[in-house]
Structure formats: C-alpha cells, structure tokens
Amino acid sequence: MGSIFNLQQIVNGLQLGSIYALIALGYTMVYGIVRLINFAHGDFYMVGAYAAYGVFYLFNAFIGGGAPTAFIVLILAMAAGGAIATLANQIAYKPLRYKPKMSSLVTALGVSMFLEYFFSAFPLIGANPRGFPDLLPKVIYQVGPAAISNYFIIDVVVAAVLMAGLTLLIQRTRLGRAMRAVSQDKDASKLMGINVENIITWTFLIGGIFAGAAGLLAGMTYPRIDPYMGILPGLKAFIAAVLGGIGNVPGAMLGAYIMGLAETFANAWNSLLGAGIAFIILIIVLLVRPTGILGEKLADKI
C-alpha cells in the first residue's frame, strides 16, 4: 500500500473533475445570470446519458461502432441535454422570472423530480440501472505507476475543448459580452438593448449542452446509468461551483477539479469520508469564504 496521494489517484481525480466541471459550468452560468439554483441540472446530465445510450444502440445497429459513431453520439447527447434544458426554462422557469426567488427554487425541485420519475416510470426506460456500452474499445496505457485508459484522455480532452470554447464564447463574442452584461445588471442590459430573455435561453441551452456531454462521458467512464444518477453528481458539481465562486466560470472549472481530486483521495482513504467530503467542503467554504475561491464580495444592498 502506497500513500493515498499517488499518481493513479490523481488521474482518477482529474477524470472525475472533468465531468464535474462540465456540470458545474451549467450551474454557475445559470446562477450567474438568473440567480437560480437549478436543481434539475443534474437531471439534464442524466438525460444526456440516456440519450447517448439510445442513440448508440440505434447507430450501432445500422452503421456500426467506431470513432465516427462515438462522435455522433456525443453531439446528439449534447443536443438532448441542450433541448431538455431549454424546454425546462421555457415551460417552468420563464413564467416565474419576476416572482419571488424561492418559488423558482421549488419549481426547479419539481422539474428535477419530474425528470427522474418520468424516466423511471416510462416503460422503455425503467427504474432499473443499465450497463452502458463500450463506445470505443478500451485501451489502457501504463504510464509509470499509473494505468491511463483512452477514456481518461477522451474525458479530459472533451472537457478541455468545451471549456476552451466556452471561454472564447464568453470573452470574444457578442453573445458572450451580452451574457456578461446580463449577469452584472439585468435592468441596465435591457436598457442597452439586450434581449435579456434571449440571453437567458442561450445560457440554459449552453448549460444543457455541457450537461449532456458530461452525461455521455460519465456513462462511458462509469458504465452504469439509472434515472437517479444525476442527483449526487449534480449536488457535488453545484458544491464545486460554490467552491470556485458561484457565477464565476473559471471558478467553476477550478472548483470542479479540486472537488474531483478531493473526493478521489478521500474515497481512497475511507469510504465514509468519500461520501461526505463534498458536504464538508461545502460547509467549510460557506463558513470561511461564502463567495468561493474566485468569487467577488458582493455588498449588501439595503
């Protein structure tokens, strides 16, 4: 038995962190713009995983496996995540935009319950866990003491590409500038001619797309999916977003990787600690620095 801080654990932690990062980004973007903790976000991720599962079997039957199929599956899982997020926003969140904030929170819980139970009640899907197929043949490379699979590389690369794309989008495009403006001041943005509802829809769409991608990656890496798979990763990704500073995009990425590593190390040490570490981190962050690592201090408006 070596130390728990060995290379293998770091690899596993980065892999988990990549998945958390993709979920956490959706949380943090939505929070940054509409100030809503979207509890259903973890379920968008579940929808992505199921979409990938269905699409894969469909394609495998007609076209066959291989890298092109895997790529198409990824795109369609992202599309499914984006679609469900946009739909949830249009149906459940939009009408409540200017009602008391806590009512949107309760609605988000309702949406989350709906997705989970609808998926487990729907005869074609069902509550029983399913094994996720191997999208690509698994290859394991031995790098020093650690075993690195091609799935690790896919997870990290897909997450990195998406995050780089998002950073470019936010920093360099008109849409990104509008998103930053809305997150700073909704009313002023409206006066500057920004269609705020439009920007919110885009935010949900992008968040959903990221969650969908995370769903596929998680299904592939930890090959077991069920309708309730989104609850815990959703909560943990949210905590990661809080840790990084909620509403802050680089913060969410940082927080997610810290969370992934912390959870992997804790799990290697003791499974009880592994299950509770996320919540312990949450409580410490909220008590010591509620704005998170990269978050800015907000003055109370009186």
Place this chain on the structure above:
Amino acid sequence: MGNLKLPRFTIAAVLFYVVIQALSLTGALNGYFMIIINMSLIYVILTVSLNLINGITGQFSLGHMGFAAVGAYVSGTITTLILKLSPDIAANYPIFILAIIAGGLCAAVVGLVIGFPSLRLKGDYLAIMTLGFGEIIRIILNNIDYVGGPRGLLGIPKFSNFTIIYVFTFLTVVLLRNLIQSSHGRAMLALRENEVAAELVGVDTTRYKVLGFIIGAFFSGIAGGLLAHLLQIAHPTQYGFYASALLLVYVYAGGMGSITGSIIAAFILTFLTQFLQLGLDSLTNLTGVTFGSEWKMVIYAVLIILIMLYRTEGLMGMKEAKILKIEEEKK
C-alpha cells in the same frame, strides 16, 4: 401579554378527534384510512415546523428531514432498548413520551448547530448549507452500524397511535400559533420582511434566527419520533434530500407563513399520494399494463410545477383561517 385562550380552535380540535375516533372504533374508517390520517397528522407537524423556519422567520431550510431523522433515531433507539429490558408495551408509554421529547431535544441541539451558519448566510446559500447538513446527517446514520446502517433501525416498537399523534399535533399547532402571534413571533415576521429594518427597530436578529431553527428542529424531531414508532422502522433514505424537498413543497403549496395552509396542504397532499396509488393500482387492473408507483411521483411533480406557475403564493397565501386567530380582547 395577549389573550392566550383559544376556545374555538380547541373545541374544533376536540370535535374532530371525537368524530374520527368514533368512526374508527365503529369500523367506518378502516386501518388503512387511519394510517393515512396518522401520516397526515405527522406531516402537519413537519410542515408547520418547517413553515416556522422558512415562512415565518424567513430563513431557508432544505434539510428539515435531517432533524426528523435525529428525533426518529434517538427516540427509536431509546424505546427499543427499554423494551428489551421490560417487554410490556402499555407500562412503557410514559417512557415513550419521554423518548419522543428526548428525540426532539436532540434535534433542537442539531438545529442550534445549523442555525449558526444562518447568521452569516442568506437565501440560496443558506438553502445549500442546510441541504449539506441534512445529507451529512443521512450519511452518518448510514454508517453507524449500531442503528442498522443502510438497513435502517428495525424493530422499533409500535407506540404511536392516533390519540398520541393527535395530541402532539394539536400541541404543536397551538404552541407555534401562540408563538407566532406573540411578540416573539412579530419579531420573527419583522426579520422575514426586512432584516436591516428589523435590526434598526431593536429586534435581536441573531437570537430570533437561531431560535427559529431551534424550535423548528425540535418539532421536526418530535414528528420524526412519532413517524418511527408508527412505521416501526427508521431508514436513512426516508430522511434524505428528496424527503426534505418534498416537505418544502408542502409548505409552499399551503402558503408560506400560513399555519392554516400548512395543515390543509399536509392533509390534501398526504391523501392525494395515497389516492394516486389506489388510482394507479386500479388502472393496472383495468388495462393489464403495469403502472408503477413512479407515475405517482410524476403526477406529484407536475402538480408542484403547476401550483408554482399558477398559484405561486400557495393555497392560503399568508392568510390564516379565523379559527386559528387569537381573539382580540374587547376593551
């Protein structure tokens, strides 16, 4: 001091008890029905006590079932132990009552611990914080082998009956109603409306925030104890995040800050859950296609969304039924 007499409500409560008890004894209400009524009453305690934290004091708890779990496990462990020493159920009723109260007190201590963060955090952050605490309680219970771990605490004696649950529910409603309509309650309401303004007019905001959590947690612990002794099991999953979230739905459906609303919502939603199950069962019999109990939760979820979309303030809003108001003294 206001006038703390409550004749009309007491009379109504006694009448309700007599009617239900009579119907139950004559067999008009069968055992299944009595279980639903008992569950509804326990949910009244849970909903009203959560309403004190979320609706009256304006804080936000998403881990309310965590308090109930503490009450359930503490009282369940005590009574199980006692019953091993002397297996006479009837003689042990006083100990059962004490165990329930002990469970409530332990939950109150946890409420104190969770109440402190509320001094620094607001709204969303407080919601996640309480959620985190609730989950930690569940994870801890899941890992203590003495109380059964993931199997749950089994073999709890069946002490809860309609009379006991009813008395506890009645006391909870009356005590919380009196609290809310006392000067302490007004301070809590002021805190909800505007914390800064409340502080400026001399409300000790620190004290009332923590007090809200302690009292809410105490009653939640009581409800947890009663529930454990009704179902004869305490299981960590009963008290997880979803149970707490569901409770929040009860409070919102009834109306934030309205005890009347909480009572009505607890009854309607508990009955609805059961009737939906019956409906699904008969649908399964009729069509031959199995409709699982998941559909019940699907309908439930749709209902929550619809209530929030079309009646955001809940059934009662912030209003109270006249019967629950303390009559003003005539001068």
